[in-house]
């Protein structure tokens with residue numbers, strides 16, 4: 001839906017406004033790691049070159065919550081040269097409502113994660129107790145802007161809309177079910193959901209009582225059942241076994257290769 005036949009150009013930012021202990025991108029998201037700085041003009045040039053060369057029409061920003069002015073600067077520069085790419089924002093939803101308001105007109109497809117319904121869990125795993133409240137506020141604003149429908153280009157790729165992702169964590173089926181319930185109640189069961197089974201324990205949570213393993217099929221199916229029970233009808237349910245496919249290694253030339 002986002003990638004189509006030609007793919008997407010995803011811009012990953014170093015560091016993150018959350019520091020989840022199980023982060024699948026910890027090699028770049030850890031705030032203790034020094035980041036290499038790039039000049040915005042250089043980044044814009046690289047993006048334009050890559051997209052032109054590969055015929056890519058979707059441009060994604062991954063974990064940009066702490067660098068919103070830089071992200072909007074890049075979008076403005078790209079629009080100035082007349083490019084009409086679909087701009088996708090993949091955020092953890094720990095964003096201020098005002099921040100999302102300020103992005104109206106910049107972002108075409110919001111691709112937020114909704115991680116926790118339980119504030120104790122949010123504190124334990126990501127260091128922020130107010131995640132459930134803040135996340136719902138951010139989601140509501142995205143929903144106000146985009147509604148439940150997904151608008152498509154003639155080739156079937158997404159042009160505008162909202163897709164909410166949820167990564168099921170091992171041992172936390174209730175959290176997942178509650179996240180879905182909150183989305184259904186606070187937004188609508190008509191929104192598009194991407195339910196993910198791909199959790200893979202990183203070396204940082206090796207031996208962790210709950211996070212040290214992948215999600216079992218039984219757990220995942222229980223969440224899928226709840227998704228259906230709540231009336232969600234649009235979206236994607238990831239296959240089991242995906243945990244082996246999507247764990248990036250940013251030391252490689254192609255981290256997802």
Ligand code: SF4
Pocket residue numbers: 016017018019020022023024025026029063092126
């Ligand atoms: S929000 Fe996402 S990228 Fe940021 S630390 Fe958590 S899992 Fe990693």
